[in-house]
Amino acid sequence: MNNEICENAEQLLSVIGTYIDSPIDHHSNGRVMFSRGKGAYLFDYNGKDYIDLMNGKGAILLGHNDPDIHDALRRFLEQDGEILTGPSKPIVDLAERIKQDSPLPDVKVSFYATGTAACRAAVYAAREYSKKRIVISAGYHGWDPMWKQKAAFLEPNDEGVIEFYFIPELLERALAAYKDQVAVVIFSPDYTYLSGATLDRIISICRSHGVLVCCDDVKQGYRYRQGSSLEMVTEQKADIYVFSKGLSNGHRISCVVSTEEIMLATKEHTFTSYYQMLPVISALETLQKMEACQGYDFIRSYSKSIVQGLSELFARSLLPIEVNGGAMFQLVFGDEDLEKSLYAEAYRQGIILFEGDNQAVSLSMDEAVQKDLIHRFANVVDVLSEKYAHLRGKGVTNEQTFRFAWNMIDGASDILPYQEQLPILYELIGEDET
Structure with missing residues (x-):
């Protein structure tokens, strides 16, 4: 039976593999398909288990198939509460919950299916409010042609978007070059490499030019704390916030949050599944569970433990x-072949x-999972240490x-001095530095 399922899976992936993203089976040069998931683990059709660190690209905050979310969805469906024609109480409850977490007073919330759609909506609202077209951007805002980079450095693409790559000096140059034409500066805050001082400086530059600021918190929001993670590193506030991945444990829902006067432009933003309640119910349960069990504290603790364990393991190797x-x-x-081999x-x-x-x-990555994860990584390092002995000490x-x-x-932008970044940037975007 398993062989039959796997053959069917290979046929399916041969048809749609171009369009979907799934982990690569480096051993057989194919792609793996999963039969089920539970907590931190996924299982393929042969019964092999995997610890999942992709977690739906960060959307699975509680773990796979969380039982509390399943119970909440089951109760809702048994009440015949799924109505797509108009709003019901859960969507109002979710909006009120998100408003309470906002650092801005008297905000409005507009819901969308994906973070990509919400980011586009945020830009639309900013343009309508400011009556300006140019958008200055840093980070990833979704798979949308709107964000396709133009080869020419600091020039707008066909959608009026300019990239500044989180570099404050480039933001200054772009704002000076397109004075009185910029509707909004949108960035997705990063806490891996950027300091709070740099994020604070970016917002300060925007304020000095009187430009709206949008914090695309699709990836980081509701991950470290309730609401925007930007508040962890700076007292400054954005004018518009976008949330998604931390809201609903993988169910398709996102939102834009801003003041009433800015959000007026989104008043007519509805779509076929706008009132679909299952993502809303999942979001309410996710937010409630994260708050009730101090989930944000646990996630930070688990992350610290895993990062420390991996760092010590790699250092010893x-x-x-x-x-x-x-x-x-x-x-x-520090080596491309080593990277490929580690993933395989x-x-x-x-x-x-x-x-x-x-x-x-x-949240499902408790002490037992962490121990299992480090053990598996130790096996990885044992194999790599022998194969790449010549790289030790590099x-x-x-x-x-x-x-x-x-x-x-x-x-x-905090990794290298500004002048050292520029030659690499020109190379990466394929433009002559002259």
Whole structure:
């Protein structure tokens, strides 16, 4: 039976593999499909278990198939509460919950299906409010042609978007060049490489130019604390916030939060599934559970323990591998072949990683899971230490770390001095420095 299922899975992936993202089975040069998930673990159709550090690219905050969410959804469905024609009490309750967590007074909340859609809506609202078109951006805001980079440095793409790569000096240059044309500066705050002082400086520059600030907290919001994680590192506030991944343990829901006058532009933003309640119920249960069990404190604690354990393991191996970050962390390598081999061996040892990007810790990763995870990573290191003995003692350079942060599309500007960043930036965007 398992063989039949796996053959069908291979047929399915051969048809849609171009369009979906699933962990690679490096051993068989195929892709793995999962039959079920429980807590920190996923299981394939052959019964093999994996510890999941991808966690839906950070969306699975509680762990897979959380029983409390299942119970809440089951109770709701048994009450025949799923009505798509108009609003019901749960969506109002969720909006009120998010408003209470906002640092802004008298806010409004507008819901969307994805973080990508919410970011586009936030820009739309800012443009309508300011009557200006140019958007200055840093970070990742979703898979949308709107954010496609233009090769020309500090020039707007066809959608009027300019990238400043989290570099305050470039933000200053862009704001000076497009004075009185900028509707909003939108950035996705990174806590792996950027200091609070840099984020504070970015907002201060925006304030000095009288430009709206949008904090795209799709990835980081409701992960370290209730609401925006930006408040952990600066007392300054954004004008618009976007949330998604931390809200509902993987169910499709996002939101834009801002003042009433800015949010007027989103009044007519409705779509076919706008009143779909299952993501709302999941979000309410997720937020309630995280608050009731001090989940944010546990996630920070689990992350610290995992990062420390991995750092000690890699340090003992003398291989050029580093771990940077917290509740979301990144593996950084001093050798490209070593990087490829680690991901391949991690899969064989039953660890699902988000290759080249940030790994996400869930609330299900308790002490027992952490012990299992470090044990599996130790097996990985044993294999790599023998294969890459010639790399022992070699470190990871600041430039390599910069490039890894760049590939994650998060903040890299604190890793190297401004003048050292520019040649690398020109190379990465494919433009002549002259």
